């Protein structure tokens with residue numbers, strides 16, 4: 001059964017107290033069998049969230065692909081496994097652009113996370129100049145081919161895709177439902193061509209980029225939009241709960 005997911009990307013925000021307060025309110029939300037909430041938290045709150053966890057999945061926003069070693073300031077997947085973190089976010093445009101993450105590094109991180117049996121939310125999406133040239137579909141296909149499509153038919157089942165047009169992230173300028181649904185349909189078709197109907201039909205494809213309680217219902221009602229990856233609007237429990245209720 002395809003899962004409907006609301007994933008919060010808290011980025012570099014919140015105090016521990018605020019994070020725990022939002023998390024506790026999320027734990028009270030009633031979910032149907034096919035619905036899931038994931039919180040991608042700063043590392044420093046992961047342990048505290050795991051202590052409070054009932055059903056909300058706890059995810060990390062990043063990790064270093066080496067298992068251990070002399071990498072001052074870095075966090076490895078083994079640290080995440082030690083805390084029993086269930087999910088990781090890979091390929092976010094802020095990591096690609098602000099931290100120069102290459103396709104090669106993203107692919108390696110995907111392999112490490114797959115090998116360690118973590119759920120992965122893989123982000124892709126085009127910058128504004130690519131959208132303006134109407135090259136967004138080939139751009140996103142190239143990202144999936146470079147980062148993802150080397151996985152085999154079993155491994156790909158650990159992946160959910162988040163389509164996040166870069167021009168919509170944190171800008172208040174969300175994609176129209178038509179733009180979003182067209183891209184989601186295209187992504188599912190690419191997955192189908194590579195992995196077949198069953199896998200593509202089961203895959204959750206989330207929309208991210210200025211998704212909020214006002215636009216989430218319309219977006220999530222689209223056939224190929226299975227929830228959202230929420231940044232700014234995930235920092236307030238009330239708004240996030242409203243978004244979840246529109247799943």
Ligand code: PGA
Pocket residue numbers: 009164168169170171172208209210211229230231232233
């Ligand atoms: P936003 O961020 O909801 O603040 O646009 C989404 C994201 O970066 O994942």
